[in-house]
Amino acid sequence: QSVLTQAPSPSGTPGQRVTISCSGSSSNIGTNYVYWYQQLPGTAPKLLIYRNNQRPSGVPDRFSGSKSGTSASLAISGLRSEDEADYYCAAWDDSLSGWVFGGGTKLTVL
Amino acid sequence: QVQLVESGGGVVQPGRSLRLSCAASGFTFSGYAMHWVRQAPGKGLEWVAVISYDGINKYYADSVKGRFTISRDNSKNTVNLQMNSLRAEDTAVYYCAKDQGTTISGMDVWGQGTAVTVSS
Numbered sequence: 001q002s003v004l005t006q007a008p009s010p011s012g013t014p015g016q017r018v019t020i021s022c023s024g025s026s027s028n029i030g031t032n033y034v035y036w037y038q039q040l041p042g043t044a045p046k047l048l049i050y051r052n053n054q055r056p057s058g059v060p061d062r063f064s065g066s067k068s069g070t071s072a073s074l075a076i077s078g079l080r081s082e083d084e085a086d087y088y089c090a091a092w093d094d095s096l097s098g099w100v101f102g103g104g105t106k107l108t109v110l
Numbered sequence: 111q112v113q114l115v116e117s118g119g120g121v122v123q124p125g126r127s128l129r130l131s132c133a134a135s136g137f138t139f140s141g142y143a144m145h146w147v148r149q150a151p152g153k154g155l156e157w158v159a160v161i162s163y164d165g166i167n168k169y170y171a172d173s174v175k176g177r178f179t180i181s182r183d184n185s186k187n188t189v190n191l192q193m194n195s196l197r198a199e200d201t202a203v204y205y206c207a208k209d210q211g212t213t214i215s216g217m218d219v220w221g222q223g224t225a226v227t228v229s230s
Contacts, residue, residue, distance in 0.1 A: 002154065035216045037155070044205055044220040045147075045155065056218065088155050092214065098169050099145070099157035099214075 004089055004102035011108040017077040020105045022089030024070050028100055032092040034072040036065055039086045084109045112136040112219045114206045119224030122196055130191040132206030140184040143209035145217050146191045148202035163212040196228045
């Protein structure tokens with residue numbers, strides 16, 4: 001059971017907009033930054049969003065992050081087949097004194 | 111460019127030890143905290159440990175506390191994970207990851223991982 005809860009796997013067709021949610025608590029998302037990672041099949045994770053809503057250079061602006069209270073969301077617009085991957089949220093947890101990840105969300109592009 | 115290369119993985123019997131290493135290049139290693147994160151077969155990511163840029167502060171996941179030790183050598187640009195009393199549930203791909211900052215800010219660059227299998 002992950003400390004951060006990610007919703008069941010969404011799916012979408014090319015061009016659509018999908019949202020992936022991540023729910024936590026006051027000790028993690030509620031007080032600390034949220035990070036999002038993309039893991040393509042058979043590869044290492046890649047940073048997608050940092051500090052709730054910041055994109056590293058090279059990440060398309062189709063990807064956006066937001067946070068409200070103890071929940072966070074990753075939105076992907078203009079869905080492409082290459083977006084089919086596992087997505088993970090993460091945050092520092094003050095109570096655990098450690099990083100916690102969501103269980104992951106597998107995005108399927110139909 | 112930033113590069114992280116893990117090594118030291120393999121097959122080990124339960125109760126034995128293994129030491130993982132991560133060689134870093136392409137950035138000022140001594141200026142950043144470093145993490146280990148693992149992924150069991152078919153499962154999600156699990157954070158394991160982090161060490162501050164100067165090696166003073168270390169934090170561990172409860173699942174490995176007391177068994178694993180993270181360390182770093184800033185003169186050699188390496189971060190290590192000493193894993194003792196290994197269990198079957200420690201079987202995973204272990205990733206080394208660079209932190210964004212000097213304290214503990216979040217992982218930004220990841221290595222390709224090294225596989226550890228704990229089995230008799």
